[in-house]
Amino acid sequence: MRVESSGAIGAVPLKDPPGVLGAIVERTLRDLDPRAIAELPPRPGGVRPFAAALSGPGLGLIAEYKPRSPSRGAIRPDATPEAIARSYRPHAAAISCLVDGPHFGGSYVALRRVRAAAHQPVLAKGFFVSEIQVREAHRMGADAILLMASLLPPASLRRLLALATDLGLGALVEVHDPIELAEALSTDAAVIGVNSRDLTTLGIDLDRARRLLADVPSDRIRVAESGLDTPAAVDGVRPLADGVLVGTALMKAPDPARAIVDLGLSRCPQVKICGLRTPADARAAAGADLAGINRCPGYRRCVAPGEARAIIEALGDVRSVAVYMDRTPGDVLADADAIGAAMIQLHGRESLADCAAVAAHRPVIKALTAETLDRAADYAPHVAAFLVDGRAPGAGRRWDLAPLEARLRHGRLAGRPVFVAGGLRPESVADVIAAVGPAGVDVASGVERDGAIAPDRINAFVAAARGPRE
Numbered sequence: 001m002r003v004e005s006s007g008a009i010g011a012v013p014l015k016d017p018p019g020v021l022g023a024i025v026e027r028t029l030r031d032l033d034p035r036a037i038a039e040l041p042p043r044p045g046g047v048r049p050f051a052a053a054l055s056g057p058g059l060g061l062i063a064e065y066k067p068r069s070p071s072r073g074a075i076r077p078d079a080t081p082e083a084i085a086r087s088y089r090p091h092a093a094a095i096s097c098l099v100d101g102p103h104f105g106g107s108y109v110a111l112r113r114v115r116a117a118a119h120q121p122v123l124a125k126g127f128f129v130s131e132i133q134v135r136e137a138h139r140m141g142a143d144a145i146l147l148m149a150s151l152l153p154p155a156s157l158r159r160l161l162a163l164a165t166d167l168g169l170g171a172l173v174e175v176h177d178p179i180e181l182a183e184a185l186s187t188d189a190a191v192i193g194v195n196s197r198d199l200t201t202l203g204i205d206l207d208r209a210r211r212l213l214a215d216v217p218s219d220r221i222r223v224a225e226s227g228l229d230t231p232a233a234v235d236g237v238r239p240l241a242d243g244v245l246v247g248t249a250l251m252k253a254p255d256p257a258r259a260i261v262d263l264g265l266s267r268c269p270q271v272k273i274c275g276l277r278t279p280a281d282a283r284a285a286a287g288a289d290l291a292g293i294n295r296c297p298g299y300r301r302c303v304a305p306g307e308a309r310a311i312i313e314a315l316g317d318v319r320s321v322a323v324y325m326d327r328t329p330g331d332v333l334a335d336a337d338a339i340g341a342a343m344i345q346l347h348g349r350e351s352l353a354d355c356a357a358v359a360a361h362r363p364v365i366k367a368l369t370a371e372t373l374d375r376a377a378d379y380a381p382h383v384a385a386f387l388v389d390g391r392a393p394g395a396g397r398r399w400d401l402a403p404l405e406a407r408l409r410h411g412r413l414a415g416r417p418v419f420v421a422g423g424l425r426p427e428s429v430a431d432v433i434a435a436v437g438p439a440g441v442d443v444a445s446g447v448e449r450d451g452a453i454a455p456d457r458i459n460a461f462v463a464a465a466r467g468p469r470e
Helices: 019-033 035-039 081-086 108-117 131-139 154-167 178-185 208-213 231-237 258-263 279-284 305-314 329-339 352-359 374-381 402-406 429-436 455-469
Strands: 058-063 094-098 122-125 146-148 171-176 189-196 219-224 243-246 270-274 290-294 319-324 345-346 364-369 383-389 416-420 439-444
Touching: 019 352, 035 131, 058 081, 058 258, 081 094, 081 108, 081 258, 094 108, 108 122, 108 374, 122 231, 122 319, 122 374, 131 146, 146 258, 154 171, 171 178, 178 189, 189 208, 208 219, 270 319, 270 416, 270 455, 279 305, 290 305, 305 319, 305 329, 305 345, 329 352, 345 352, 345 429, 352 364, 352 374, 374 383, 383 439, 402 429, 429 439, 429 455
Parallel strands: 058 094, 058 243, 094 122, 122 146, 146 171, 171 189, 189 219, 219 243, 270 290, 270 439, 290 319, 319 345, 345 364, 364 383, 383 416, 416 439
Antiparallel strands: none
16 A cells, blocks of 8 residues: 655655554654755765676675664664774675664764775665655765665656666665565666565565565666575575675674675685795784695695794784695694684595585685586585695696686685685786686785795785775
8 A cells, every 4th residue: 555755845655664664754754854955065076886886796795884773773882984884895896874863873974984984885775755865865975875665666766766867876776575576677777676574574584585586687786685694695695696785794793894705795805825934924914814824744834833823823813724735634623723723724635524524613725726626516515615726736836727717606616715826926916816706816935035925025915916996
């Protein structure tokens, strides 16, 4: 059933929204004040393209600044918009900012602060039921707005979409069921968001969301929303979506940037520096995401247990990866416990059973070669990521990436993130990333000078891998 919007100036005809949403809309309509538009400050700069930001390779993340929610209360009361935006900046395609104050703790002041701290387009996430709000969003610096098909009948949806387009704003048109999807598809909406949350029960139904996403035509940009708080949930929508919107899972995480990486949503390739041999090497690798410590006897970069422990203690926030080759699962796990390694890299000819036994206790990166890529699907259930090298892993030589490039989908192989290794250098890593699009890059000899870790080479490698994307 549809109701008129209480005669509020600038409002449009609305649907009769369910549950608490109806109360929110009524409060929003009462608060509309067209006179306030004239008093708004000038817009801070031009509009950043929203749809284009989600059109790049891989699954684009819309990372959300969300101080509170009606169901959870305060999510991260100590967070500042700038700090959250900086943590999202290297990884996200766009940033969403709540602008509803009473229920979500949002505001346009926060949106402006987020936008000033990031280069991404910023989506104003609120309850848009009037032209006044669209104009306000434009003046206050939003690059896109959320339009909910659960609130707006098709005519009203078209009206607000047309105004947003005239102002240069993008729009995320959100749907919850097949009827709303059909209504959204009857408009010119470029970006369709499928929300897995039921507005009446507030429950999450990812299966329903996946069915709806599959019905969105390929000429629209498809965004999955809500319930994407685990890697498995993200992987479930990855083949069907161009982007995902994640809020609470990131805001409640101790380290939001790390949470993005762990969910497999970073557009910035992870950097793994391998072959650290001293605590000084560890400190030099502070800009990386992961650091490899060689525990393979007989190899030049292998370090003793005490040295490995000292290196790991000096790593700070960089995640440690202990590298083993053809050792029993019990031996690997005992050694990893002794040195305090966070992750394990199996770099030899370990069996599926060996890999599964280790993975039951610690995340595993399994090394493959250009000639063993076909085994990825077998290992995938037991690994957090793959590392792919040439025929002679660890030799530091470039190899033909064509077989890997043909198999990669959004930086993943058999559904798992892929690190590329083999002859990478600060001078070449950007070209490899552009050509292959891996989830991460791994380097050892490329950041050495005269056989030792060179801090300036590490800095140059990290900057080349990440710099253009920040």
